[in-house]
Amino acid sequence: MKAKYWRMVFADTFIFLLRFDTRDELLWRINDLCLYLNHYITKSGQVYKLSLSMGIYEVDGETDDIVSMADRAYIARQTIKNKGDTAWAFYDGAVRDKLLHEKEIESQMERALAEGEFIAYYQPKYSTKEQRLIGAEALVRWRRSDDVIVPPYQFVPLFERNGFINKLDRYMFELVCRQQTLWLGEGLAPVPISVNMSRMCLYDPHIVDEYIGILEESGLPAAYVKLELTESAFFENTSIMNGVIEALHKVGIKVLMDDFGTGYSSMMMLKNVDIDVLKLDKSFVDDIGDERSEKIISNIIYLAHSLQIEVTAEGVETKAQFEFLRDVGCDYIQGYYFGKPQPAEAFADLLQKETWNGSDADADTKS
Missing domain, CATH: 3.20.20.450 (EAL domain)
Structure with a gap:
């Protein structure tokens, strides 16, 4: 499966930029990628089974820079609670508001306890x-x-x-x-x-x-x-x-x-x-x-x-x-x-x- 852009951020974190027409097509391509990765066989015959989690940001403007897109995808991935073999979550305004609300709570919790x-x-x-x-x-x-x-x-x-x-x-x-x-x-x-x-x-x-x-x-x-x-x-x-x-x-x-x-x-x-x-x-x-x-x-x-x-x-x-x-x-x-x-x-x-x-x-x- 080919991607227009990919980059390794950390040893186990990658960024992919994919073209798609519909969300169903996007999910099909992601599923295809997961199947490909989980059928990797070494020379010794060992099969690797990976636990994958993905945050997905759908680009809605040509002016978005790669850093902003990656940050939003990362925010979406943070919302995944029960990770199975493969799990993904989409970024949207509700996700952003929820995480901002949680950060606000975390910034207040020590003071609230002390007071x-x-x-x-x-x-x-x-x-x-x-x-x-x-x-x-x-x-x-x-x-x-x-x-x-x-x-x-x-x-x-x-x-x-x-x-x-x-x-x-x-x-x-x-x-x-x-x-x-x-x-x-x-x-x-x-x-x-x-x-x-x-x-x-x-x-x-x-x-x-x-x-x-x-x-x-x-x-x-x-x-x-x-x-x-x-x-x-x-x-x-x-x-x-x-x-x-x-x-x-x-x-x-x-x-x-x-x-x-x-x-x-x-x-x-x-x-x-x-x-x-x-x-x-x-x-x-x-x-x-x-x-x-x-x-x-x-x-x-x-x-x-x-x-x-x-x-x-x-x-x-x-x-x-x-x-x-x-x-x-x-x-x-x-x-x-x-x-x-x-x-x-x-x-x-x-x-x-x-x-x-x-x-x-x-x-x-x-x-």
Whole structure:
């Protein structure tokens, strides 16, 4: 396949300038090039299989210089998330705006963390039998200096890619520990609050010691804080995960498996990791009403209970969903049906409205 212009930029990066009439023709030529490259056979008979990623910029003016065209193609390539054998992405205005927005966020993230702009919103968790508050999940929000709330989907995926999520997760854990200690000092009876930990944190060999140090410095009893890790984190490295869970259990911190059922589910995985609570993903809850889905939910709950694992259902939004989950023995529910995520002040009001006696409070901190 011939190109009007090609140039090697780095050892594994090339620029091609191709003529085409339609996008379909362009993609056909690119596919032809990929097939050609992946059929290269050495003299010894070895076949090379290449993983190719391409950013494509369609030149819309004769005045574009080669540097500008290459930059735009590179920007498009940066947007490719799941690389298979071959992946490509086209440059357009939306791509440019997205990357500029991400660069703006990255330029502000350290300052925002230092100035306390990241805050916790608390989503209540309720027992299905008594319909009583038994806990909450701390969800990160970014409240800018102009009081605009930035939702997590706009920054969390970026922070997971650039590594800043490690700092943010530690900060959120410390924030929740301080808040719980403050509520205890004010005479409230806090419920256990779970804090999310990114799977990226697990590759830091000092992560458990740091979290334990934060907990001890705050003076908060371990029963009032839990850690949530996504199902994919358990799937990636079971040996590391078991070491983390064992160390956390030694100081009394319980561990939840979040997003169970989102693609990596394995019954054997439940046998191999000593989790305390399994969180049933919202995708299961959304399918309540379908007979086959309901059977799957019922059996997951039965299996979890047989392993002494409690079950929380996420994303419960309707009475029908709640009643089904209650009837099949789900332990706890979380979702808009009982409570939306709310700032600390509103959650403190909720704590004040709940009626607790000493024995009940003790029992809940052990859940």
